Amino acid sequence: MKTLFISLFILVYSQISQGKNLVVGVENIDYYPIYSVESGQYSGYSRELLDRFAQEYNHTLTYRPLPVVRLFHELVEGKVDLKFPDNPYWGSDIKKGTKISYSQSALNYIDGVMVSPNKLGKSIPKTLGIVRGFTPYALVDEIDQGKIKVKEFSNTENMVNFFVNRNEVEGIYFNVAVMKYVLKNLEVEGNILVYDPSIPHIESDYFLSSIKHTDIIKQFDEFLKKNTSYVQKLKEKYGVN
Secondary structure (H helix, E strand, C coil): CCCHHHHHHHHHHHHHHHCCCEEEEECCCCCCCEEEEEEEEEEEEHHHHHHHHHHHHHHHHHHHEEEEEHHHHHCCCCCCCCEEEECCCCHHHHHHHCCCCCCCCEEEEEEEEEEEEHHHHCCCCEEEECCCCCCCCCHHHHHHHCCCCCEEEEHHHHHHHHHHHHHHCEEEEEEEHHHHHHHCCCCCCCCCCCEECCCCCCCEEEEEEEECCCCHHHHHHHHHHHHHEEEEEEEHCCCCC
C-alpha cells in the first residue's frame, strides 16, 4: 500500500513538474510597453510576465499573434489555450453562451482622452482620434448622438503626428500608459498631450483567460499572489504601474 501511494505521488508530481505546451493568443498590434508584435516576435511587459510564470510552472508557451476580433473567435472555438489580455466585458457578443475562466488582475489600465495642455479640464473634444479597431467605450454614447466626430488612424504614431502637424482633432483616445511611452519616444517638442481625467474614461484590468485550462488560470493566480514584489518591479521597469 505504501509503495502504491509513493508511486502515485511520483506520477502526479512528475506530471505537474513537466508542465504543458500551451498556445497563447495575443493581439497582433503595437501596444508597447504593455505588449507588441514586431516581425512575429511578442515583447513587452506581458511577454516578460507570462514567460516568468511559465518558467516557474514548467510550461512551454507559444505566442500566436492574431487580429483583435479574430482572437476572440479563436478563444471561443478553443483554437488557443489562453488569451492575453482579456476582460469579461470585451467581445461579449462573440463570447455569449461560452464559459470562460478569468484570472486575477495582471495589470490595471486606463483608457482615456489626451488633449493639449491649454484644453485640460475644459470640455469634451468634438473631434477625437482613435486607432483603427479600437472602440472609445467611455464616449460611445456621445459618438452615437453625433456630439463627437471620430477619425481613425492606422497606428499611434500617425495619430500623434496628425494631431501635432494638422491640428484637425481636439483629442486622442487611447491607453494612457502606452500613449505616454509613444510621446516620450517620438521626436516632438514640448508637452503636447496630457491625460484629462475629467473626461469620461475607462479604468479596468487585464486578465488571462481560457476555456480549456481552468487549472492554468488557478496557477496564474497563485503565481501573481506569490510574486507581488516581482510584478510590481516589472510594472515599474516598463512604466505601466
